[in-house]
Amino acid sequence: MKYMLMMNTPSGGPYQIAQWPKQDLQAHIGFMISFAKKLGESGELVSAEGLAGPDQAKRVRAGKDGKPITDGVFPESKEFLAGYWIVDVESPERAYEIAAQASAAPGPGGAPLNMAIEVRQVMSGPPKDLL
Amino acid sequence: MPPALDTRTQHLLRDLAPQVLGAVIRRYRDFAASEDAVQEALIAAAMQWPSGGLPENPRAWLIQVASRRITDHVRAEAARRHREAIVVSLVPVEEQIALAADEGTTERDDTLDLLFMCCHPALSSASAIALTLRAVGGLTTFEIAKAFLVPEATMAQRISRAKQSIKTSGVPFRMPTAEERAERLGAVMHVLYLIFNEGYTASSGPELHRSDLSAEALRLTRMLHRLVPDDCEVAGLLALMLLTDARRAARTGPSGELIPLDQQDRALWDRDAISEGLALIAATLPRGSVGPYQVQAAIAAVHDEAARAEDTDWAQILELYGLLQRMSDNPMVTLNLAIATAMVQGPAAGLERLDAIAKDPRIEGHHRLDAVRAHLLERAGDSSGAIAHYRRAAERTTSTSERNYLLMHAARLSETLD
Numbered sequence: 001m002k003y004m005l006m007m008n009t010p011s012g013g014p015y016q017i018a019q020w021p022k023q024d025l026q027a028h029i030g031f032m033i034s035f036a037k038k039l040g041e042s043g044e045l046v047s048a049e050g051l052a053g054p055d056q057a058k059r060v061r062a063g064k065d066g067k068p069i070t071d072g073v074f075p076e077s078k079e080f081l082a083g084y085w086i087v088d089v090e091s092p093e094r095a096y097e098i099a100a101q102a103s104a105a106p107g108p109g110g111a112p113l114n115m116a117i118e119v120r121q122v123m124s125g126p127p128k129d130l131l
Numbered sequence: 132m133p134p135a136l137d138t139r140t141q142h143l144l145r146d147l148a149p150q151v152l153g154a155v156i157r158r159y160r161d162f163a164a165s166e167d168a169v170q171e172a173l174i175a176a177a178m179q180w181p182s183g184g185l186p187e188n189p190r191a192w193l194i195q196v197a198s199r200r201i202t203d204h205v206r207a208e209a210a211r212r213h214r215e216a217i218v219v220s221l222v223p224v225e226e227q228i229a230l231a232a233d234e235g236t237t238e239r240d241d242t243l244d245l246l247f248m249c250c251h252p253a254l255s256s257a258s259a260i261a262l263t264l265r266a267v268g269g270l271t272t273f274e275i276a277k278a279f280l281v282p283e284a285t286m287a288q289r290i291s292r293a294k295q296s297i298k299t300s301g302v303p304f305r306m307p308t309a310e311e312r313a314e315r316l317g318a319v320m321h322v323l324y325l326i327f328n329e330g331y332t333a334s335s336g337p338e339l340h341r342s343d344l345s346a347e348a349l350r351l352t353r354m355l356h357r358l359v360p361d362d363c364e365v366a367g368l369l370a371l372m373l374l375t376d377a378r379r380a381a382r383t384g385p386s387g388e389l390i391p392l393d394q395q396d397r398a399l400w401d402r403d404a405i406s407e408g409l410a411l412i413a414a415t416l417p418r419g420s421v422g423p424y425q426v427q428a429a430i431a432a433v434h435d436e437a438a439r440a441e442d443t444d445w446a447q448i449l450e451l452y453g454l455l456q457r458m459s460d461n462p463m464v465t466l467n468l469a470i471a472t473a474m475v476q477g478p479a480a481g482l483e484r485l486d487a488i489a490k491d492p493r494i495e496g497h498h499r500l501d502a503v504r505a506h507l508l509e510r511a512g513d514s515s516g517a518i519a520h521y522r523r524a525a526e527r528t529t530s531t532s533e534r535n536y537l538l539m540h541a542a543r544l545s546e547t548l549d
Contacts (some may be wrong), residue, residue, distance in 0.1 A: 001528075002280075043257070043289030046281050088281050090255055124332075124533040 002046060002122035003095035004124070005085040005102060007115065009054075020108050027106045035102060039087060050083035086122065095119055138175055142411070143189060148269040151193040156248075156304050159201055163294050166266065172197035215319055243358045243500070247307055249293075251317040253300055253542035257295035259322045260329075265290050268347050278344050279329070299526020308541030316359070320368050320424065323352050327372050331379070345376055348449065368413040373408035374431035377401040389536045405435045426455045443473035462494035464505050478511035498527035502537060509544065518544045 017025065039045035056068040057080075087103070089095050099117040107113040133149040136144070150167065155165040172193045186192040195298045249263040264270045270278075276286035307315055330344030352369045359365055381395035412428045430451045437443040456464045471479025487506055494500055505520035521541035525534050 040284065041288055041292075043261075043285050043292055045285055088279070088285070090257055095221075097475070121529045123529055 001090075001092075001124070002086060002088045003092070004120050004122055005087065005095070005099045006118040006120070007082050007084065007102060008079045008118070009082045022123070024110060027110055031105050036085075039085065039098065044087045044089050044094075044117075046086040046088050048083070048085040051081055052092050054080045076091065092121070135183060135499065137232060140180060140185070143185075144176060145269045147190050147193055148173060149242040149245050149267040150190060150240050152266055153243075153245040153304075154194050155197045155201065157241055157244070158198065160304060161201075162248075162266075163291075163299050164201055164204065165197070166294075168197040168201040169193070171200045240252070240358065242354060244304060244307075245353065246319050247312075247315050248297065248302060248304060250315070251297065251300070251302055252315065252318045254293055254296055254303075256322065256325060258289050258296065258328055261289045262293040262297075263322055263351070264326065264344075264347065267351060270347065274343075278341055316362065316365070319355065320352075320364060323348050323355070323393055323425075324368060326351075327376075331375065339462050342379070345372075345379075348372065349376065363415045363418055363420055364422040364424050366411050367422060367428045370408045370411040370415070370428035371424055371431055373404045373411070374428060374435050377404035377408065377435060383532075389532045391536075392434060393443075395440075397438065397440075400435065405532040408432065409436070421454075423455060423458050426451055426458065430455075443474075445471055462488050462491045463499065465501055466494070469503060473507050473510060478507045481507045482511065487519070496527070498524040498533075501527065502533075505537075505540070509540075514544050514548055517541075518548075 006075040017028070020028070036045065036048050039048070055073050059072040060070050062070050063069045078093070087095060087098055089098070096119060099119050103114055103117050105115070151172065152165060152169045155169055156162055159165055175196050176189070176193060180186075180189075202518055230429035232355050244265050246263065248257050249266050254262070261275055264275045265272065272290060273283050273288050275290075276283040279286065313406055327348035328350060330341050330346070349369075349372050352365070352372055356362075356365050356369045377400050378392075378395060380401070381397065381399035382390060384390055404472040408428065412425065412432050415425060416429065433444050433451070435449050449468070452464060452471050456468055465484065469481045469484035469488075472484050482504070485500065485507065488494060489500065501520045505517045505524060508514075508520060509517035517543045521537050521544070525537035525541065528534050528537065
């Protein structure tokens with residue numbers, strides 16, 4: 001079964017990471033790279049992407065003529081989707097375990113961030129029997 | 132480019148591949164190296180047979196070519212390391228004599244051993260499935276990845292990890308003892324059952340590849356049945372697959388929407404698959420030891436035998452679910468038992484059964500419980516209760532087509548209330 005693990009920017013705004021000392025930043029980036037590699041090696045990674053920052057984001061809706069109307073950016077946003085992993089695992093418990101590992105990514109001073117990772121099951125095909 | 136292989140030769144190669152792989156692994160004890168060597172032998176066959184004609188004994192030909200490749204590799208490796216001894220060291224000294232004596236019995240079919248090895252209980256089911264499809268089914272990693280909707284690299288990792296686990300576990304490649312066999316046959320059947328369901332349950336995604344999985348599971352189970360024709364549960368599993376797969380064409384509408392059993396156009400059911408499944412289960416059931424696959428096949432048979440949904444012999448189905456429940460104590464079985472009870476004794480009796488398991492932690496909060504309750508409430512004439520439970524079930528299911536099906540039910544009932 002597939003799960004999407006979503007990481008939001010930690011509270012305090014999307015760019016606090018820019019204030020981190022080089023060493024902490026390096027540890028964080030190193031963690032993310034080796035985390036993705038490990039998931040690949042275990043045969044569980046379906047895809048993983050990081051998303052561009054909120055100041056590149058636009059909200060789009062169709063106008064009366066069907067043409068797009070855009071607005072945004074979101075400078076006040078406290079929480080913003082930063083990226084996601086999609087994993088294919090044998091049980092929900094395994095998905096939670098992977099999310100907990102992601103949650104413990106090192107932050108300032110190398111201490112685990114313990115950020116909340118949202119875990120959602122990906123919808124699939126029909127069950128084997130219906131009424 | 133050599134001339135293309137005709138279909139007969141393709142099928143022949145696919146049938147022979149697991150036998151050849153099994154024989155080569157038995158000799159050289161190295162799964163990964165043997166698989167590479169067999170791949171090379173298959174490629175050689177595909178290049179040479181179309182123009183040169185089939186060899187007299189294709190199986191022996193492939194084993195010989197693969198064996199030559201594997202010894203070439205070992206020698207090359209040994210030469211590089213200046214250690215000729217490695218050629219023999221691959222095989223433990225105490226087994227070298229047995230190995231030599233074995234050379235004559237090339238007609239032995241190692242497919243069963245290979246299946247047992249790939250479906251080893253120590254492997255995760257995802258790994259066992261991938262390895263089985265690769266080694267016994269002869270599917271490419273790309274095909275398997277496509278069927279499971281994951282990247283090829285992910286599937287390649289699963290397969291290589293599975294091979295690694297087999298290597299480190301030291302699982303011997305030999306015919307299992309009667310006890311081991313009984314024990315592991317369960318794992319083998321479970322893996323085949325999972326492969327079948329993976330193909331049968333998905334309507335989204337690249338549909339063609341998914342239904343190929345069911346066909347592959349059927350082919351492998353047929354093969355297993357040929358290898359152990361006296362095993363009633365294997366026969367039951369094959370019958371269950373045939374009787375279920377027979378309904379495939381009627382199971383979804385033009386845009387992939389689910390059509391429940393009682394509304395399916397039974398003219399679309401595959402009569403040949405049904406007769407084959409019925410004959411199998413009819414021959415198996417009277418033989419004694421009845422297991423869960425046979426009971427499920429018997430239930431599928433009762434459904435398939437009814438010319439119209441209203442002709443379904445629900446009393447018999449009720450009895451069979453009762454039997455299945457006594458075998459497995461599975462709350463999902465009790466759910467089906469509740470439906471059968473409602474069909475025989477009325478919806479109130481079915482709802483009573485649901486109440487009895489509603490607090491079971493294994494099923495509490497599961498969408499199927501709500502879906503069944505909604506269905507029974509609807510039959511009992513409680514539309515608003517049914518709507519509430521259809522919606523609750525829709526919120527909780529993780530299947531897109533089932534969610535659509537449940538929401539449509541709630542919407543249709545809502546309209547009748549207005």
